[in-house]
Amino acid sequence: MDATARPDDAGTHPDFDGMFQIVTSFWVARAVHAASALNLPDHLANEPRTAAELATTTGTDPRSLARLLRALAGIGVLCSDVDGRYTTTRLGDTLRSDTPGSLASFVQMELGEAHHATWGLLADSVRSGEPVFERAVGKKIWQFFEDTPAMNAHLGRAMTGLTAMVADAILDVYDFGPHERIVDIGGGEGGFLASILNVHPQAHGVVLDLPHVVAHGRERIEAAGLADRCELVGGDFFEKVPEGGDLYTMKWVLHDWDDAAAVEILKSCRRVMGENARLLVVETVVPDGDGFSPSKIIDLNMMVLSGGQERTADEFRQLLAAAGFTLTHILPTRSPSSVVEAVPAPLA
Secondary structure, three states, X not given: OOOOOOOOOOOOOOOHHHHHHHHOHHHXXXXXXXXXXXXXXXXXXXXXXXXXXXXXXXXXXXXXXXXXXXXXXXXXXXXXXXXXXXXXXXXXXXXXXXXXXXXXXXXXXXXXXXXHHHHOOHHHHHHHOOOOHHHHHOOOHHHHHHHOHHHHHHHHHHHHHHHHHHHHHHHHHOOOOOOOEEEEEOOOOOHXXXXXXXXXXXXXXXXXXXXXXXXXXXXXXXXXXXXXXXEEEEOOOOOOOOOOOOEEXXXXXXXXXXXXXXXXXXXXXXXXXOOOOEEEEEEOEOOOOOOOOHHHHHHHHHHHXXXXXXXXXXXXXXXXXXXXXXXXXXXXXXXXXXXXXXEEOOOO
């Protein structure tokens, strides 16, 4: 008799396996988090290693580590050979810190204890209509990042890695060529703007973000050879936005905020934009219908963390109109994000 054979499923719901997989998916995510926290993909970057060898390197219990490695191989993050030596797969390579577009810091941020505890209060967020990060962690999310240098560094690297994955997709569908001065609002460490400037050498740019955020970007911009074409400005986009741009971009900014705050950010841009300037908003756009879309899950993440949201096309149209803009195009990309273009509406 096959010891691995399943017993007769008579009496179980036909969708039991599907729901069981959904319910236990967070176990899988936490196993990936543990792999990243222990730097296993980096330790396996140069040569295959056994569980015992990795345990010595990582200071872990050999038997417990072997069980984690076995589980990671079972989900395709690692693979093993006949001698019990493990190496990363192409999937696992996304967690190596030296991989372009690495997801290592994204994993540490999104699956770290602060976010994990916050998601534990999802039902409470649904009941109250309010974010629950502060209740779970003791401070608002942006204060948490400012007060936690290690996690703030993960945030910067995570956004850089995610930006690297979508920047080419955005450049594929939108022509930045006509623009000479691009102002990236909430542009973090400058990764998105750098991608644009590298392709369009005639353009200059400005990155606006909080002072402690842009401080981490200066070395990156200099290393990219863009210090003479890219200025980093520390400030608050609710109060003042740099003037003189013919294109204003915002990537993954508006979804952090509720409608009232998002309108204020957009109004800050509208006040300094000339009538021929354009606004580019890079966000996921929630589609109609019941089908799966990453935007629908990201939307819940924003709800519990900051009270922000992903938006439908109609919601973007209304939001932009409330701030004095007219939506002109929504361009899907091969990434989950779309390009939402708007122009200043005539002032009344």
